[in-house]
Amino acid sequence: QVQLVQSGAEVKKPGSSVKVSCQASGGTFDTHAITWVRQAPGQGLEWVGGIIPMFGTTKYAQKFQGRVTISADSRRTTAYMEVRTLRFEDTAVYYCARSFTGVDWYFDLWGRGTLVTVSS
Amino acid sequence: EIVLTQSPGTLSLSPGERATLSCRASHFVNSDYVAWYQQNPGQAPRLLIFGASSRATGIPDRFSGSGSGTDFTLTISRLEPEDFAVYYCQQYGSSPGTFGQGTKVEIK
Numbered sequence: 001q002v003q004l005v006q007s008g009a010e011v012k013k014p015g016s017s018v019k020v021s022c023q024a025s026g027g028t029f030d031t032h033a034i035t036w037v038r039q040a041p042g043q044g045l046e047w048v049g050g051i052i053p054m055f056g057t058t059k060y061a062q063k064f065q066g067r068v069t070i071s072a073d074s075r076r077t078t079a080y081m082e083v084r085t086l087r088f089e090d091t092a093v094y095y096c097a098r099s100f101t102g103v104d105w106y107f108d109l110w111g112r113g114t115l116v117t118v119s120s
Numbered sequence: 121e122i123v124l125t126q127s128p129g130t131l132s133l134s135p136g137e138r139a140t141l142s143c144r145a146s147h148f149v150n151s152d153y154v155a156w157y158q159q160n161p162g163q164a165p166r167l168l169i170f171g172a173s174s175r176a177t178g179i180p181d182r183f184s185g186s187g188s189g190t191d192f193t194l195t196i197s198r199l200e201p202e203d204f205a206v207y208y209c210q211q212y213g214s215s216p217g218t219f220g221q222g223t224k225v226e227i228k
Contacts, residue, residue, distance in 0.1 A: 007153075037219075044208065044219055044220070044222050045157075045165065045219040045222075046211075047216055047217055047218065047219070059215070061216050062216075083132055097165075104217040105165060105212050105217070106170045106210060106212050106214050107155075107165075107167060108167050108170075108176060108177075110164035110165055110166070112163075112164055113164055114126075120166045
């Protein structure tokens with residue numbers, strides 16, 4: 001049974017960085033895309049960006065370009081998302097999700113989410 | 121970017137009733153590439169429907185999706201207690217993929 005296991009909650013100060021991980025356990029990794037979707041408290045879902053680990057290709061939502069970096073380590077079957085220059089409004093649950101055809105596809109498997117709190 | 125507008129914002133119904141959720145796109149969605157997700161409090165979204173009308177693995181047949189072009193619908197034929205949740209539509213026909221703002225189905 002494939003699962004996406006995410007790293008634990010983080011509390012960060014404004015202006016700092018955070019790196020969240022997402023490990024695919026029990027199944028293949030390279031043949032899928034991994035995308036990050038965030039959800040601010042009480043709000044809807046927002047597409048952040050994703051990676052196709054087999055090729056290392058990434059795509060980002062325009063608002064996150066230059067501030068977010070998504071990477072993958074195929075040997076560890078783990079994807080990462082780093083957010084720099086954190087702002088209060090980056091407080092959200094960050095989900096990783098799997099899709100079969102590119103980072104812009106529908107997502108059939110989700111991690112449980114990682115809460116990132118930006119607080120001074 | 122395609123904007124998805126879901127309506128109503130909240131749907132108040134009783135168990136056993138039929139729920140009809142709407143998702144309208146600001147532009148034509150290529151190949152009816154629309155998905156629907158269910159989200160319960162404190163949990164990750166769960167895929168229900170993809171390709172506008174195909175049920176994901178393990179999804180009960182009381183869930184059905186329909187529509188094309190710019191107007192899409194998720195129907196729950198008879199609400200079970202576990203169906204009271206928030207539902208999101210997503211289009212993945214154009215990049216970037218976008219989500220609607222959600223419809224909450226609550227117990228009346």
